Amino acid sequence: MDYHSLYHTMADGTVKQINPFTGVEVWTVSERGNRAANGEPDGPPPEPLERMSPEGYCSFCESRLLETAPEKSRVVRRGDCYVTLHHVMPEQQSQEAAEFRRVANLFEIVSINYWRQNYNYKLSPQNIQWKDQYLSSPLGIRHVMGIIDQKLKLSGKSDEEIAAVSPDVKLTLADAFFGGGHEIIIARPHYRSDAQTTADLFSTGDMTDEQHAEYYHFIIDALVDIISSNRYVRYISVFKNWLRPAGASLNHLHTQIVAIDEWGSSIDRQVKMLVADKNVFNTYGPNFAGLHNLVFAENDFALAFVGIGHRYPTVEIFSKSINARPYEHQPQEIRGVSDLVRACHAAIGGSVSVNEEWYYTPIDCIFKMPWHINLKLRMNVPAGFEGGTSIFINPLSPVDLRDRLVPRLYQLRGEGRINPSIRIAEECIVVPNPLQYYRTC
Ligand SMILES: [Zn+2]
Numbered sequence: 439m440d441y442h443s444l445y446h447t448m449a450d451g452t453v454k455q456i457n458p459f460t461g462v463e464v465w466t467v468s469e470r471g472n473r474a475a476n477g478e479p480d481g482p483p484p485e486p487l488e489r490m491s492p493e494g495y496c497s498f499c500e501s502r503l504l505e506t507a508p509e510k511s512r513v514v515r516r517g518d519c520y521v522t523l524h525h526v527m528p529e530q531q532s533q534e535a536a537e538f539r540r541v542a543n544l545f546e547i548v549s550i551n552y553w554r555q556n557y558n559y560k561l562s563p564q565n566i567q568w569k570d571q572y573l574s575s576p577l578g579i580r581h582v583m584g585i586i587d588q589k590l591k592l593s594g595k596s597d598e599e600i601a602a603v604s605p606d607v608k609l610t611l612a613d614a615f616f617g618g619g620h621e622i623i624i625a626r627p628h629y630r631s632d633a634q635t636t637a638d639l640f641s642t643g644d645m646t647d648e649q650h651a652e653y654y655h656f657i658i659d660a661l662v663d664i665i666s667s668n669r670y671v672r673y674i675s676v677f678k679n680w681l682r683p684a685g686a687s688l689n690h691l692h693t694q695i696v697a698i699d700e701w702g703s704s705i706d707r708q709v710k711m712l713v714a715d716k717n718v719f720n721t722y723g724p725n726f727a728g729l730h731n732l733v734f735a736e737n738d739f740a741l742a743f744v745g746i747g748h749r750y751p752t753v754e755i756f757s758k759s760i761n762a763r764p765y766e767h768q769p770q771e772i773r774g775v776s777d778l779v780r781a782c783h784a785a786i787g788g789s790v791s792v793n794e795e796w797y798y799t800p801i802d803c804i805f806k807m808p809w810h811i812n813l814k815l816r817m818n819v820p821a822g823f824e825g826g827t828s829i830f831i832n833p834l835s836p837v838d839l840r841d842r843l844v845p846r847l848y849q850l851r852g853e854g855r856i857n858p859s860i861r862i863a864e865e866c867i868v869v870p871n872p873l874q875y876y877r878t879c
Contacts, residue, residue, distance in 0.1 A: 441726055445746050445836075453835040457747025458722035459708050463828065464747050466835040484637035492535075493628045498690035500626055503531050504581050507544060507615040508572050510663075512536035513656050520652045522659065525568050528577045537649070538656050539624045544589050546620035547696050550613055553670060557699070561617035562667040569616040573609070582612045619664055619671060619697030623657050628690050639689050641680065641788025642780060647857050650780040651773045657693055658764045658772065664697050665801060671697040673705065673800040681791035683816040693794070701800045705807075708797070712805045719808050720871040723756055728868040734840050735781060735847055736866040737859050739774020742782055744836040749824075750793075750814040751834040753782050753843070760874040762799040762806040779811055781856040785846040791816040808875040815839075 444456045451468030494501035503509070511524045514534045553559035561569065572578040586608045590600045627640035645653065661674050678693045679685040686692075701709065711718045727733045727743035735742040738758075745754040755778050759771045767775070779794070786792060793816065798809040818833045834842070844863045850856045861867065 441729065444726075445730060447835075453837075455746040455832075455836070457745070458726070459711065460704065460747065462747050462749065462830060464749065464830045464832045466832050466838070484635035487629060487633050487635050487638065489629075489633070495628045496688045496690050498622075498624045498688055498692060499628050500535060503536075503539075504528065504584070506539070506622075506624070507542040507585055508578070508582065509536075510540045510542070510621070510660075511656075512540065513538040513652060520648075522656065525571070527572065527575055528581050529575060535626065537626050538653055539626075540656065540660055541622055541624065542615045542618050543620040543622050543694065544585065545592075546614060546618055548620060548698055550618040553619065553668060553699075557670045559668060559670060561613055565617040565667060569612070572616070573612075582615065583608060585615070586611050617667060619668055619674075621660060621664070621695045623653070623660065623693045623695065625653065625691040637789065639681075639788060640691055641783065642678070642691065642794075643784030643786070643788055645780060647773075647777050647780060651776040653693075654764075654772055654776040654779075655769075657695065658767075660695055662765050664695070668697060670699055672802050673698050673701050675702070676796035678792075678794035680788075680794070681816075683791035683819075684793045684814075686791075701803070705797065705800060708807060709800075709803055709805055712807055716805075716876045717871065719756070719810075719875065720873050723754070723808075723810075724868070724872050725870055727754075728870075730836070732836050732840055733866050733868050734844055734863055735778060736861045737774050737778055737857070739771045740778040741866065741872060742778055744839045745812065746836055748812075748814065749820055749830040749832060750816055750818060751832060751839045752815070753786070753813040753839070755779050755782060755811045755813070756873055757809040758872050758874055759809070760877050760879075762808060762875050763801075764796070764798055764809050767809065775809065775811070777857040778860060779813070781847060781850065781860050782813055782843070784850050784856055785843045786813065786815060787846075806875045808873050 447453050453466040455464045492501040493499040497505035513520050630638045630640050675696045733743040740757050742755045745752040757775045761767050793814040795812045799807045824830045847862045
């Protein structure tokens, strides 16, 4: 394995990297590292926060539930337990606080019409029943019609044009809320409980391990539900855009789920590599990272290392499980992955804009690819040099990023803010081939 050609430091300190899975070429130029942005978003300076209870700062906040589409399901807390409720009617939604809510995205990337027109997709009998039930409530129909009108308005229609759309057409448009494939999972808080200013947003690292694991279980349940109601789905993209530089339209913590009828070129390429070499994710993942001392955190179920050849500084967290898809993982395995992802978010810090992206074996793929999650720190903006050369300048070298996160992880663990079972830096047990996905039993 010629690892040197993928990752080496030149005499002047320039770090050259090629991502083994994407072929993307990246340099970290030593003189420019010092002028790297700190990852904090541009925009107006923070202002003193006027607290609201319940929160109503944006359309995802809990006092503004009817500004999102009808709620597919929610997680509530009862004592020490989390309970999932499905299809809560609008009249009942304020009776109990929702820790997490699952709703359709009003502006779908892959719309219900895509599925309808290309595959003759129809709502499942269960989703038709739910739609009928929701619309049978006076508040339900008012809510749905109001959201459709708002959606038409935001897409550029005038009030007269909206008034001319028949109720039947509007109700057909509403199918997207009940059986579409682009959803959002919204966490409850907008700001941290100790927030003083508008900069003190509630971010992933502010959750407890239990909350975050529940969040992951809820996302995974949504994947299973989408697959069961749309048989044309071949992959479901899961991602979180945190803060505007990462593409978020609202600074309120949420994850998006988009069902697609392809694997996408990135997964296609990774599967081709997997067919050629079953162990490729160990070879270019933790084995490679371990040889370069880039594995920086681990527990019994997952490990985290700094990836090479990414356009943005990137942490990669891999499940070690023999099970390939998130919904095939055992609860303790999901918890292990969840704890490590949350710890990395906490170490990165909530003021840094981040994309969280999931990768896993597609629904109709027979080759097992391990579940892994990339956290991309949106600290830099690719510009003309990148466009002209396809060489990307990443402001932090893999070692820079590792050395930035490790002290923070020690500090967080010392303060009891991440799971104490997480091993950090030299405590990691770096054995060859730690990912077990290649095994059949
Ligand atoms: Zn909000």
